[in-house]
Amino acid sequence: MLSIYDQGPPPPCPTPFNLAAHVLAHADDAPDKIALAVVGLSGAERWSYGRLKAAVLGTATGLKDLGLKPGEIVLLRLGNTVEFPIAYLGAIAAGLVPVPTSSQLTEREVAKIAAELSPRGVFRGDGIACPDLPGVVMIDEAALAAMRDLPPAAYDMGDPDRLGYIVYTSGTSGNARAVGHAHRAIWARQMMHEGWYGLTAEDRLMHAGAFNWTYTLGTGLMDPWSVGATALIPAAGVDPQALPLLMKRHEATIFAAAPGVYRKILNDHAKIDLPRLRHGLTAGEKLSAQIREEWKTAAGTELYEAFGMSECSTFISGAPARPSRPGTLGAPQPGRRVALVDPEGAPVPLGEVGTIAVSRRDPGLMLGYIGAEAETQARMRGEWFLTGDLGAMDGDGMISYQGRADDMMNAGGYRVSPLEVEAALNGIPGITEIGVTDVEVKPDTRLIWAFYTGPEALDEQSLLALAAERLARYKQPRGFLHVTDLPRNPNGKLKRRALAPLWQAAREGA
Template sequence: MLSIFDQGSPAPCPTPFNLAAHVLGRADHAQDKVALSILRPNGAQDWTYRDLKAAVLGTGTGLLRAGLKPGDIALMRLGNTVDFPIAYLGAIAVGIVPVPTSSQLTEPETAKMIDELSPAVILRDPGVACASHSKQIGLDALKAMRCLPPAEFDMGDPERMAYIVYTSGTSGKPRAVAHAHRAIWARQMMVDGWYGLRETDRLCHAGAFNWTYTLGTGLMDPWTMGATALIPAPGTEITALPALLRQHGATIFAAAPGVYRKMVQGCDRMELPDLRHGLCAGEKLSRTLHEQWRKATGTELFEAYGMSECSTFISSSPDHPARSDALGQPQPGRRVAILGPDGPVPKGQEGTIAIHRTDPGLMLTYLNAPDEVETRIQGEWFLTGDQGAMAVDGQISYLGRDDDMMNAGGYRVSPVEVEAALSRFPGITQVGAAAVEVKPDTFVIAAFYTGPEKLDDAALRTYVEANLARYKQPRAFIHLPALPTGGNGKLLRRALPAYFEAPTK
């Protein structure tokens, strides 16, 4: 059997269509319901669906009055505040194309984006770094727009561009990824295939407003369902999250693995009586961390895999939990394959994870680099660049990025497999694996780890000898105060070898 998951295509996106109109489709029927609560230890700032829709459409009016028109690009340089999603949806509502960006970007980094995008406007918090641009709309002006009369939704072809996001740049230069309005329609497959989300839910996301993971999972998806989104106030410490979840009755919690890791450190038990389960994405969830969360809370974690070019499409869920050795399975309606050089490989064999090029959640193109899209296409499939293997039941094991694969002694080894084994060793809190050069043209696997103290190398060697094939075993163990990560918190494996010092004779 070949590694193909195809149980039929999803229902087509209706036309005419607008992403923001879809997100706010239930607002008129739940006007007094709380759409968003910004959580603080002493209370919350609430936004009803009536307030949210008025703010979004008022912002749309203000942007049009400022001289912008449908199709114009708006680079977003806003902080971790509610102003971010309001401006984002306000732009999309009237056909303007927003580009959400991290507030941590430097002025030179934004200069490169401005040069590439030629945006018509910068939506700007003066406290956020940004290169100069002839047209900027400040935060005070954006807030004032919320009181303007509501704009009409710009309805049109669901294939037209709705927004642009930048890749993390872990495979080279960050690319501007253009997405269509239909991208929000595709996210319906995540509701049952990952979230188990209901209209009555109170979904808390631990991320910042200006993170795309938060925009999608934490805000737009709950609003599309008519549920309530909970976001901790800016500056909230991770140690305060359990109390906020309990105080505000969160039924689903979403975060990156790093947040879960810090929450369970030194915590044997968390009392979260309303919580049904947690959602995890952004980097690989270790088995040890999963078990620690389950033991501390009595609830499950459901993991998902996606990318800037396509929202999450492989996941575990309450209806389809993943096996301990698997990430999950493709969501209902997705068409996914594991490819080798000649097409889909037999089930159980390693290959590149690929999604069908007609998936409604797949990007339109790389802006200003359309030729690069063709390098990612193999027949009917879009190549993710990540390695995996599909079992007979359709569940997929994640084996890391193709360019992360280690080659030591002629064997290709997934760093994820090595990291998963070592993450279970007592005293290790986080681990990354990489091939390092010990002498010219001679490479071995090294494990870089964090923990309260340096561990005994002999004990680590004994452990890996019992748990990994010889060619997979690290030959060096390096204790670090912290592992290198990118701006999105993901482990930067390519940066690990710089922390290795080859032995000298």
């Protein structure tokens, strides 16, 4: 028996189609229902489905009035505010291609994105880094807010396979890659509703992330809205220790967060009283058995883990209807075709370790890396798109995670390429060579660390300041270690997996 999971394809996406129209379809039959509550300790800002749809389609009108045309790219440089999802959906409703980006990106990083994508417009929030871009339409938050009251535009309907939005991910080549997704990607996410969330229109789903994180944008907003549920998002500045209180106060039935957020909550709460909570969801990094068990003891609910990536969202998970077995990620969601393959793309026998791969026919799979056709094809082996993660499948389709096949790092739920960080830090005076990896500073907590050679150790605070100028916060090393030599194999290639023991030895010797 081979390591292939296939229980039949999902229903085909209808045509013509528009992602925003699908997300807001329930605004017509339940205009007064609360779609979004931005919750804080002193109150909540509430948006009904009718108000949300009006704001989105008014924004679409405003963007069209500026001369922006379907197919043109717009860059989102907005903060953790409700303007982010409204602008995102407004752009898609108008047929534009939005590019949500982290507000943590530096001006240097944004300039590189702009050079690659040549955006026609930029949505710019106060205090968010963005270079001057001659000829690009700059739209500030005040202008976006004013568009909400304009007459509604008609949705730009079309081929579900056309480019709908772009997200950035750290590439294995060391360059952050622009991942192009079709409008149909939101249709494909329906496989997650039963295969991971157990989501219904009656749910009140709280996501712990910020509006401008793609995990929040999908799991916390687009998916609840597409089924007519209520999304609960903590207001900017809410500390994780206050989340249980907000969940109880606003009757959350599902909670979604990265594993690190659960750990922070558990550090402050031995017992959590959440009478309406049915279960929690987690993704972004591997969930430890310890956090899973401690949450179950403290809150009395299960955590359901999902595995995915920017190129295909999540496609392997546990779910209320099909819990994962201990030690596994769960199974592929119904409708997916997934295999564990060898380097040539042939499925391996059940029980053997192979690369986790998803069929290139999956409707949620990216269209490709924008402007990088060769790298897109390098991830393909015949029918399969290779994730770069290793696993083993049992006879029931459950997959146990076996680690990365490369050196990609995980920093607080963000995948970061060490090559990207090293490239940004190369050329610092006094550094001859540099290598980075993530290290486990305490159970379930990993941080990026840099290791460098040079004539002498440099001032660490100066190095941290230089890193802050060149890299988004989540990509920055949290420490620098001067070493005599970087570990290399007989061919001279850097052995990044040998860097962490150097950090451990330095810590033990301190």
